[in-house]
Amino acid sequence: MPAPDRKRFWRRLPWALAGSVVLWLVIRPAYNTVLTSTAQGLCRLFERPPVTQVACDGEAAIIGRSDMRADSGRLRYSLTQIHFNLIPALALALAVPGWTRRQGWQRLASMLLLLAISHVLSLFWHVQFFFATGLGEWSAANYGPVAREVLGGLRYFFDIAVTFTLPLLLWVGFFHERVFALLGVEREG
Amino acid sequence: MAGWRELVRTPAGRFVAVYALILTVGFTILALRPVNDSVVNRYTTFVAHEARLALSLLGEDATVQGQILSTPRFSVAIYNGCNGLEAILVFVCGVLAFPAAVKRKLIGVAIGFLAIQAFNLVRIVALFYTGVYKPEWFGASHVLVWQSLVIVFAVSLWVLWVQRYARS
Numbered sequence: 001m002p003a004p005d006r007k008r009f010w011r012r013l014p015w016a017l018a019g020s021v022v023l024w025l026v027i028r029p030a031y032n033t034v035l036t037s038t039a040q041g042l043c044r045l046f047e048r049p050p051v052t053q054v055a056c057d058g059e060a061a062i063i064g065r066s067d068m069r070a071d072s073g074r075l076r077y078s079l080t081q082i083h084f085n086l087i088p089a090l091a092l093a094l095a096v097p098g099w100t101r102r103q104g105w106q107r108l109a110s111m112l113l114l115l116a117i118s119h120v121l122s123l124f125w126h127v128q129f130f131f132a133t134g135l136g137e138w139s140a141a142n143y144g145p146v147a148r149e150v151l152g153g154l155r156y157f158f159d160i161a162v163t164f165t166l167p168l169l170l171w172v173g174f175f176h177e178r179v180f181a182l183l184g185v186e187r188e189g
Numbered sequence: 190m191a192g193w194r195e196l197v198r199t200p201a202g203r204f205v206a207v208y209a210l211i212l213t214v215g216f217t218i219l220a221l222r223p224v225n226d227s228v229v230n231r232y233t234t235f236v237a238h239e240a241r242l243a244l245s246l247l248g249e250d251a252t253v254q255g256q257i258l259s260t261p262r263f264s265v266a267i268y269n270g271c272n273g274l275e276a277i278l279v280f281v282c283g284v285l286a287f288p289a290a291v292k293r294k295l296i297g298v299a300i301g302f303l304a305i306q307a308f309n310l311v312r313i314v315a316l317f318y319t320g321v322y323k324p325e326w327f328g329a330s331h332v333l334v335w336q337s338l339v340i341v342f343a344v345s346l347w348v349l350w351v352q353r354y355a356r357s
Contacts, residue, residue, distance in 0.1 A: 006352065017341060021333070080332045087333070088340040153220060161216035164275040168283065168344050169205060169212075176201030183351040185200055 008097045009182055016094035020087045032056045032079050035116075039123035052127060063127050065135075073135045077126055082163070083119045086112070089167035096178045107174040118166055122158035129155040200288070208286035215278050225269075230256070233272040239306075240267070240313040247314070258313070263320040265313065271331075273309030276343040277302055283347040289355035297350045301343075308342050 036056040044050035055062045056079075063075040093099055093108055129151045132143040143151075172179050196202040218224055237253045244251040249260045256267045284297040312335045320327045 009348075013341070013345065017337070021337070024333075078328075078332065080329075084332050084336055085340065087337040088344070091337075091341060092344060156220050157216065160270055160275055161212065164340060165209075165212050165216075165279055165282075167340055168279060168347070169209060171344070172201055172208075173196065173205045176196055176199060176205075180199070180201045183348065185351075 005097045006182060009095055012097065013091065013095040017087070017091040019094065020090040023090065024084075024087050028059070028080075031083065032059060032061075035079060035083065035119055035123060036061050038120050039127065042120060042124050043127050052131075054123065054127060061123060061126075063130050065131070068135070068138070073130075075126075075130045075134055077123075079123075081159075082122045082126075083115075085163050085167050086115055089115055089170055092167060092171040093175060096175055096182060099175055099178055102177065104175075111170045111174045114170060115166060118158065118162050122155075122162065125151065125155040125158050204286055204288075208282055211282040211286055212278065215282055219274065219278070229269060229272070229274065232274060233267055233269065236272045236306075236309065236313070237267050239310055240317070243310055243314050244317060249317075258317070260317075263317060263324075265317055265320060267313065270336075271313070273305055273312075273339070276309070276339045277305050279340065280305060280343040280347050283344075284350060284355075287347075287351060287355055289351075293355055297354060301346050301350065304346055305339075305343060309339065312339065 033056045036054045039061070040052055040054035043052035043054065049067075051065045051067045053062075053064045053066055055064075057076070059078060059080050060076045061079050063077060064073065089111065093111065098104075099108070129148075131139065132148045132151045133139055197206065219229055233256050234253070237256050237258050240258050241251040241253045244258070244260065249262070251258060251260045253259075258265050258267060280301045281298050284294050284301065287294075289297075316327065316331055316335060319330045323330075
């Protein structure tokens, strides 16, 4: 990638970041609803009878179980914490000069789909961890210490590691020709 | 699928694979309880003291208890995810995974670590003043603005390192 294109990347990045924030703010209400209902569906796939409730309340998910009293344990969890990484991922993709070339839109859609799957899984593990540790005697009776450790580990992994690292991984993975050209290594392989 | 097969044969594909592997190892190590208790918590406390010092220089009567930074006007708790370690790991693993001379990697890691530390300090101080003057904006500013900025900063730093230093 010639030097002027590299300069364009740095000039485009703040604008791409601002645009991504605006886009994220616009789609957030609908995305929250889709995210909570998909996570609820995923949880219920593994339940007989299906009892998990993941409701959308503004920018938060309300997690509970329909087989418990309405006033028993409910967890309110910020959905923004789960899907804010859409902003840096989208900003990095849009800042690359010529990102639309070579099926760029298709790559962008694939990248966003993978991010969305990671968000559903992240919420899924939050729900499972809450059931394993947040419902008092019921949790103690239904989950052993190993299960709690494993679920805690998975929750941490999706909450911190996946959230913070996916933008760079997906950016390089889906736009590798453009990104490595940007880095100055396009002619190696 | 053809795209993925093509990717794994490229330098970018190798980078992604090595980067994902190093990240997984790095985050797993940080998650281990002994490491968390003896390294991560101490580091977070250190970050809280750094922020206290910065706020004191700005005229605030700041104190630290554990990982809670307090002044008579506002208090913030610095948790995992707020201490900058994740952004540092994103950058450091990117540097380690990219083919470059060891010396250049070590210099990159050292400078990147300090730069992200400094950026995170600015973030904590900015969030503190957001809490003081616009507490209703604190939540959005914390997650939406600053966490996004921290990721973009770490990635930008890595891009700069590769462009200017890793290959020169």
